[in-house]
Amino acid sequence: FSGKKEIDAALLEDIEETLLTGDVGAATTKRLVDALRDRLDRNDLADSERVWEALREDSRRILSVDSPGFGSAAKQSPLVILMVGVNGAGKTTTTAKLAGRYKQAGQKVLLAAADTFRAAAVQQLEMWGQRVGVTVHKAKDGAKPSAVVYEAVARGVAEGFDVVIADTAGRLQNKAPLMEELRKTRDAAGKACPGAPHEVLLVLDAVTGQNALSQAKEFREALDVTGVVLTKLDGTAKGGVILAVVDEFKLPVRFIGVGEKADDLRDFDTAEFIEALFS
Amino acid sequence: TLTEGFRKARQKLTGVAELTEADIEAALRDVRLSLLEADVELNVTRRFLGRVKEKMLGQVVKLRAESQGKKATITPDQLFVKACQEELVAMMSSPDGAQLTEAPKGTPTIVMMVGLQGQGKTTTSAKLAKLLTEEGKKVLLVAADLQRPAAVEQLTVLGQKVNVPVFSAPNSTPVEVCRRALALAKVQKKDVVIFDTAGRLAIDTVLMDELRAIKSETKPQNILLVVNAAIGQNALATATAFHDTLGLTGIALTMLDGDARGGAALAIREVTGIPIRYAGVGESLDKLEAFRPDGMASRILG
Ligand SMILES: Nc1nc2c(ncn2[C@@H]2O[C@H](COP(=O)(O)OP(=O)(O)OP(=O)(O)O)[C@@H](O)[C@H]2O)c(=O)[nH]1
Ligand SMILES: Nc1nc2c(ncn2[C@@H]2O[C@H](COP(=O)(O)OP(=O)(O)OP(=O)(O)O)[C@@H](O)[C@H]2O)c(=O)[nH]1
Ligand SMILES: [Mg+2]
Ligand SMILES: [Mg+2]
Numbered sequence A: 001f002s003g004k005k006e007i008d009a010a011l012l013e014d015i016e017e018t019l020l021t022g023d024v025g026a027a028t029t030k031r032l033v034d035a036l037r038d039r040l041d042r043n044d045l046a047d048s049e050r051v052w053e054a055l056r057e058d059s060r061r062i063l064s065v066d067s068p069g070f071g072s073a074a075k076q077s078p079l080v081i082l083m084v085g086v087n088g089a090g091k092t093t094t095t096a097k098l099a100g101r102y103k104q105a106g107q108k109v110l111l112a113a114a115d116t117f118r119a120a121a122v123q124q125l126e127m128w129g130q131r132v133g134v135t136v137h138k139a140k141d142g143a144k145p146s147a148v149v150y151e152a153v154a155r156g157v158a159e160g161f162d163v164v165i166a167d168t169a170g171r172l173q174n175k176a177p178l179m180e181e182l183r184k185t186r187d188a189a190g191k192a193c194p195g196a197p198h199e200v201l202l203v204l205d206a207v208t209g210q211n212a213l214s215q216a217k218e219f220r221e222a223l224d225v226t227g228v229v230l231t232k233l234d235g236t237a238k239g240g241v242i243l244a245v246v247d248e249f250k251l252p253v254r255f256i257g258v259g260e261k262a263d264d265l266r267d268f269d270t271a272e273f274i275e276a277l278f279s
Numbered sequence B: 001t002l003t004e005g006f007r008k009a010r011q012k013l014t015g016v017a018e019l020t021e022a023d024i025e026a027a028l029r030d031v032r033l034s035l036l037e038a039d040v041e042l043n044v045t046r047r048f049l050g051r052v053k054e055k056m057l058g059q060v061v062k063l064r065a066e067s068q069g070k071k072a073t074i075t076p077d078q079l080f081v082k083a084c085q086e087e088l089v090a091m092m093s094s095p096d097g098a099q100l101t102e103a104p105k106g107t108p109t110i111v112m113m114v115g116l117q118g119q120g121k122t123t124t125s126a127k128l129a130k131l132l133t134e135e136g137k138k139v140l141l142v143a144a145d146l147q148r149p150a151a152v153e154q155l156t157v158l159g160q161k162v163n164v165p166v167f168s169a170p171n172s173t174p175v176e177v178c179r180r181a182l183a184l185a186k187v188q189k190k191d192v193v194i195f196d197t198a199g200r201l202a203i204d205t206v207l208m209d210e211l212r213a214i215k216s217e218t219k220p221q222n223i224l225l226v227v228n229a230a231i232g233q234n235a236l237a238t239a240t241a242f243h244d245t246l247g248l249t250g251i252a253l254t255m256l257d258g259d260a261r262g263g264a265a266l267a268i269r270e271v272t273g274i275p276i277r278y279a280g281v282g283e284s285l286d287k288l289e290a291f292r293p294d295g296m297a298s299r300i301l302g
Helices: A004-021 A026-041 A048-063 A091-104 A121-132 A145-158 A176-192 A211-223 A241-249 A270-277 B002-013 B021-037 B042-066 B076-092 B121-134 B151-161 B174-187 B205-218 B235-246 B264-272 B293-301
Strands: A079-084 A109-113 A135-137 A163-167 A199-205 A227-231 A253-257 A265-267 B109-114 B139-143 B192-196 B222-228 B250-254 B276-280 B288-290
Touching: A004 A026, A004 A048, A004 B042, A026 A048, A026 A241, A026 B021, A048 A241, A048 A270, A079 A091, A079 A145, A079 A176, A079 A211, A091 A109, A091 A121, A091 A163, A091 A199, A091 A227, A091 A253, A091 A265, A109 A121, A109 A145, A121 A135, A121 B151, A135 A145, A145 A163, A145 A176, A176 A211, A199 A211, A199 A241, A199 A253, A211 A241, A227 A241, B002 B021, B002 B076, B021 B042, B021 B076, B042 B076, B042 B264, B076 B264, B076 B293, B109 B121, B109 B205, B121 B139, B121 B151, B121 B192, B121 B222, B121 B250, B121 B276, B121 B288, B139 B151, B139 B174, B174 B192, B174 B205, B205 B235, B222 B235, B222 B264, B235 B264, B250 B264, B264 B276, B276 B293
Parallel strands: A079 A163, A079 A199, A109 A135, A109 A163, A199 A227, A227 A253, B109 B192, B109 B222, B139 B192, B222 B250, B250 B276
Antiparallel strands: A253 A265, B276 B288
């Protein structure tokens, strides 16, 4: 017959394994498990059901960031959104999905093809623009990303667009000159429209491991990121690293990507996410 | 950080005259946390620590015997680092390194690039084409991703940059594109054909069947899984799923020019036995190298 100590230890090990394999990371896992162990030692949690419930509640608390409504920083049109993140995370696809959403809500949307570096990046966004029915602003050959964004935002203001979304080139966070380029790109938006960009969305791939923390740290320090989009949650990766990211940087997760089609974008739902993480 | 974990472990062992099992356990506890932070998969971490402990215990007996009367040739903390490095290198090495399996003489060698979305398949296909061209091979790139907007254009532009022709056939299926490309490559006496396929989830049965169909139609000698070095604990499940479906012959680890520790690569190699052949170390097309286990071990250990 197993004593309470043994049962508790086995349960906490089970929980630790679930958290670690979900990419929650060693530090956040330790905090969550230590908190549960304290409560178990004080006989505060009657059975394993209560323990899992407490874990879900603690995780929910981490993810509930007090934040203003998405886009509310824009006191007048256009709302300007800058999409940033490392290579291959899903920035271009998410830009298209977000554009489609605003378009369906009757808004006039302009996209800025500010990835002037990668092969066929502009064509990729243009094809998406055609698919969802929005205008794509691109530059003359060889223009700087900041110039594309400046032109697009200025055009957004001049031609009465409701939303301008700028897609940028992927870049690794440890590349200082590329982060500097991104800073200049952000500043260019502000020059064309005071207050812009109103939202700077960091696009994170749900399969990313602990490196997401470094991504969040560096992009935030460079740019003042205002929110996160967690992509590829239609896969088997749980995206648990977002718990550590939100815990440390207090960034709201605004949207999740759940597929490769235009309507595969959802608002982030904390309860649903936690449910999936611990399933 | 991983570096801190190892530094703490080493500090615990520095100045220790007689290494005990308890000393080793304490050092390994520090290492465990940092391995997990480097995205090394949980069970792989456990096995790694078990082997290092075993190695060190074996060495302790040997050290004790050697040090009877004379000065020890290696201190416990040095022993610890050496054991970890050796164990990691052993786990990630493979006998034939970056070598591709060649087709029988007179037919083109086929390399099929597969993997999750956005990992670097298209870029790596072009990089590999450049590498092989520089070795004097005649290469054909095949744009078999007919799903992602402008994927064919992307590979075409990259092909032009490395002076390698790109085969595409807009109104066919990926399987047909690969079949026709292979037929053309045989006629043109190409040495290597590289299929760039669309990114896909391992759980997408329809798309995994498509890869299976390409494989059975063209019988590639090489099927490389392209994986971003920043991938987390999911790496093993993904690699296993692709491996079970296709029989992978190698891994190309990309974005090693970033600051991800790349610990997930360890799990893939350790558990599935698939060799890591290439390392992508930058966005430009000259940034593909043969994978070096010792370089990777130092990176994981910090
Ligand atoms: N399954 C799935 N795939 C996605 C999702 N979002 C994006 N993708 C795919 O991920 C791949 C990369 O997407 P992109 O939008 O090109 O990524 P990016 O961040 O713009 O890439 P770079 O500009 O090269 O840095 C494409 O194959 C997309 O279809 C998602 O939510 N789910
Ligand atoms: N820094 C860096 N970037 C890389 C490396 N390999 C690829 N990339 C970048 O990663 C992004 C994704 O590369 P792709 O080749 O489009 O990836 P993919 O696997 O073909 O994507 P899908 O076809 O959508 O699944 C691009 O921005 C590439 O330039 C690398 O080794 N280092
Ligand atoms: Mg893009
Ligand atoms: Mg591709």
